[in-house]
Amino acid sequence: MRFIFLLFIIIPIAEMLLLFEVADNIGGLTTLGLVVLTAVIGIQILKQQGLSTFSRANQRINSGELPAQEIIEGIFLAVGGAFLLTPGFITDTLGFMFLIGPIRRFFVRALIKSGKLAILQSGGQGQFFYTKNQTRSSSEDGSIFEGEFEREEPIQSDQDKLGKD
Numbered sequence: 734m735r736f737i738f739l740l741f742i743i744i745p746i747a748e749m750l751l752l753f754e755v756a757d758n759i760g761g762l763t764t765l766g767l768v769v770l771t772a773v774i775g776i777q778i779l780k781q782q783g784l785s786t787f788s789r790a791n792q793r794i795n796s797g798e799l800p801a802q803e804i805i806e807g808i809f810l811a812v813g814g815a816f817l818l819t820p821g822f823i824t825d826t827l828g829f830m831f832l833i834g835p836i837r838r839f840f841v842r843a844l845i846k847s848g849k850l851a852i853l854q855s856g857g858q859g860q861f862f863y864t865k866n867q868t869r870s871s872s873e874d875g876s877i878f879e880g881e882f883e884r885e886e887p888i889q890s891d892q893d894k895l896g897k898d
Contacts, residue, residue: 748821755822771825775817778832783810785834805841813837 756764790803813831816824830836 744823745821748819748823751822752820768820768822768825771822771829772817772820775814775825775828775832778829779810779814779817782832782834782837783807786810802838802841802845805844806837809837809840 752764752768755767786803786806790800790807793800793803809831813828816828816831819825819828831840
């Protein structure tokens with residue numbers, strides 16, 4: 734929690750210092766123009782990458798697979814878009830990194846491999862979830878049991894029925 738709090742303090746200060754430095758070197762209006770230009774270019778890339786990711790997710794759904802990677806990529810795209818709309822060169826750099834397909838897919842694969850995110854698939858069905866302790870099972874011995882069940886009332890004998898009357 735402290736780490737996130739520090740990021741919300743350190744990043745804006747670093748952004749302002751960098752913006753002031755760039756403005757001193759190339760001028761205030763030119764710096765403002767660059768910030769606006771990166772936002773406009775970023776939104777165009779976001780649209781294109783978002784449609785591409787949505788298309789791949791749709792193909793996976795139609796083939797009966799879980800589009801887990803595409804869902805996570807969609808989250809990265811949303812975060813990248815938010816970074817691009819935040820004025821500053823540091824957040825713009827991070828935003829563009831999340832929008833460039835190969836770099837974004839690298840981050841997603843690294844996140845999945847780290848064990849912070851687990852993906853379970855079986856028979857065309859699947860689920861993904863966040864895990865802190867890197868375990869993928871819900872039982873003590875590590876087994877995952879899937880199936881359907883139906884709860885039935887116990888059958889009463891005729892004598893039990895007569896005894897209650």
